[in-house]
């Protein structure tokens with residue numbers, strides 16, 4: 001099997017040619033070893049970092065930016081987004097606070113991307 005893909009590890013976006021013969025994966029077009037590692041992982045177990053927002057109350061903003069603590073399996077994305085859509089948190093929140101531990105059994109925590117303090121009343 002031959003496949004073309006673009007490496008997303010760094011902004012150079014190298015065009016990769018990937019050949020798979022049974023268990024052997026050959027990669028060309030990569031400018032560094034990270035491209036070959038990316039292509040092999042993409043074929044065997046693709047993962048992605050996920051960033052999104054959750055509703056937040058008691059704050060000067062309505063949405064809190066969140067992200068997964070590590071890349072999660074691509075097949076878990078839908079389950080994680082379903083959970084995220086139902087989350088409501090309340091300020092104060094500190095950057096890196098865990099919002100959901102091991103979200104959707106993905107192996108990653110959902111964490112806050114920024115700190116948010118309680119909205120001051122005027």
Ligand code: SF4
Nearest residue numbers: 007010013014032035
């Ligand atoms: S192969 Fe290396 S240089 Fe090219 S995009 Fe991937 S990480 Fe960047």
